[in-house]
Amino acid sequence: MKKLHISTSINGDEAQFICAPDETLLDVLRDHLGLTGAKEGCGTGDCGACSVMLNGRLVCSCLVLAGETEGAEVETIEGMANGDDLHTLQRVFIEKAALQCGICTPGILVAARALLEKNPDPTDTEIRYWLAGNLCRCTGYDKIIKAVQAAAAEMRSV
Incomplete structure (x- = not known):
């Protein structure tokens, strides 16, 4: 299976990753990038446990293919705090x-x-x-x- 090379911004930092065409943003965040704040509760977009911001829009990351984030801005729970200062x-x-x-x-x-x-x-x-x-x-x-x-x-x- 052909892999995709994705360049994106995650929590304000440039990020690159390689993923399969059928991998979700949630899978990449958790399994490839170690950002485990978003959780898989249902895998169908019904529970909101995997919510992230994608280009300023609230989305369920279990429903977004990672390949769709090419050139996008992704914000996760990990980007909410400012260093040691909680939001x-x-x-x-x-x-x-x-x-x-x-x-x-x-x-x-x-x-x-x-x-x-x-x-x-x-x-x-x-x-x-x-x-x-x-x-x-x-x-x-x-x-x-x-x-x-x-x-x-x-x-x-x-």
Whole structure:
């Protein structure tokens, strides 16, 4: 099988990798590049655990072929923190106990960041709608919604 040589940007850094034409972005991130934050929960785009940003758009990386990222910009959960400083969303999720097992958390954080970049003052309903593609089986959603609201308020005040 012919391999593809891909040049892309991942979390602001130039990256190159070789992949099979049928490999997903999720597989390449985890298996070739060691970026294991995105998780495979379902493999069908229904759970959001593998959410990443692709050219500024929220996508399920299990549904994107790695070859489609040629020349693209990919942002993962690993790119959210600034060195040792957690992103406000990450810190507030910890403070508000809005996570448990961690399978869904990276995808929810990436989706919440995408929301807040688009709408820095979302209503409860808008947060719920935006995060509807992210399934959590451990915490329920109340703490997650409250954490996004608190992070949004803090980010607006800076």
